[in-house]
Amino acid sequence: MPTEPPVTMPPDSNPFDHALSPARPFSGEEREAVYRAIETRRDVRDQFLPDPLPDDLIERLLRAAHSAPSVGFMQPWNFTLVTDGAVRQAAWVAFSRANEEAAAMFAGEQQALYRSLKLEGIRKAPLSICVTCDPTRGGKVVLGRTHNARTDVYSTVCAIQNLWLAARAEGVGVGWVSIFHDSDIRAILDIPDHIEIVAWLCLGRVDTLYTEPELAVKGWRQRVPLEELVFRNRWGGV
Numbered sequence: 581m582p583t584e585p586p587v588t589m590p591p592d593s594n595p596f597d598h599a600l601s602p603a604r605p606f607s608g609e610e611r612e613a614v615y616r617a618i619e620t621r622r623d624v625r626d627q628f629l630p631d632p633l634p635d636d637l638i639e640r641l642l643r644a645a646h647s648a649p650s651v652g653f654m655q656p657w658n659f660t661l662v663t664d665g666a667v668r669q670a671a672w673v674a675f676s677r678a679n680e681e682a683a684a685m686f687a688g689e690q691q692a693l694y695r696s697l698k699l700e701g702i703r704k705a706p707l708s709i710c711v712t713c714d715p716t717r718g719g720k721v722v723l724g725r726t727h728n729a730r731t732d733v734y735s736t737v738c739a740i741q742n743l744w745l746a747a748r749a750e751g752v753g754v755g756w757v758s759i760f761h762d763s764d765i766r767a768i769l770d771i772p773d774h775i776e777i778v779a780w781l782c783l784g785r786v787d788t789l790y791t792e793p794e795l796a797v798k799g800w801r802q803r804v805p806l807e808e809l810v811f812r813n814r815w816g817g818v
């Protein structure tokens with residue numbers, strides 16, 4: 581019986597060529613828009629306008645988040661949309677308790693400055709989104725996550741950043757709140773034990789934004805010069 585000839589391919593052929601498209605650089609104007617979104621994005625606490633966000637806008641933001649890279653294409657994120665005033669009030673109470681504990685960790689003038697900062701917009705923003713990470717998405721063994729289990733959370737943070745930048749382009753402010761006991765938010769939103777809470781985001785239209793990080797403007801901490809953070813060839817190498 582004649583054996584079938586082995587399947588051979590020319591060395592450079594890619595059977596998935598049909599799925600490639602030209603990667604032309606963006607035009608100058610397009611590039612400017614991308615960098616403008618990155619540079620003018622701000623964490624928003626107090627500038628939220630009360631107008632509810634339309635569903636189609638929220639969907640665009642969630643699609644931007646869902647386009648993020650993820651380890652092994654795991655897409656471990658979920659987005660719990662919270663508009664209910666009572667739920668947001670409960671989250672604010674959780675924030676207030678944790679924020680009091682946080683304030684007590686600083687001393688003297690620094691504590692006074694801390695107490696003067698507004699660090700959330702939970703009740704003012706018309707929409708909150710609790711972003712969670714499901715470590716079981718994709719099964720027991722996930723490509724790329726085999727030696728670093730935290731890559732699921734890294735992926736979820738990529739989704740948040742996508743949403744944050746898309747929101748800037750849409751004239752929507754986003755504020756990330758992390759000052760709460762995990763157990764409080766878990767109880768308020770009924771989040772199962774195996775799901776990790778990554779962020780509580782406050783969203784709403786804004787018509788003004790700080791030109792620099794609010795924490796810098798208010799004297800809490802300044803931006804570190806980039807040159808101090810870049811090494812060459814080895815850690816610490818200059």
Ligand SMILES: Cc1cc2c(cc1C)N(C[C@H](O)[C@H](O)[C@H](O)COP(=O)(O)O)c1[nH]c(=O)[nH]c(=O)c1N2
Binds near residue numbers: 700795
């Ligand atoms: C993981 C994580 C967690 C938090 C934040 C950010 C991130 C990435 N930020 C916002 C943070 O303070 C802010 O990003 C920096 O001060 C820089 O300012 P801009 O984001 O450039 O405006 C933040 N801000 C705040 O007021 N309350 C908070 O609980 C948090 N938590």
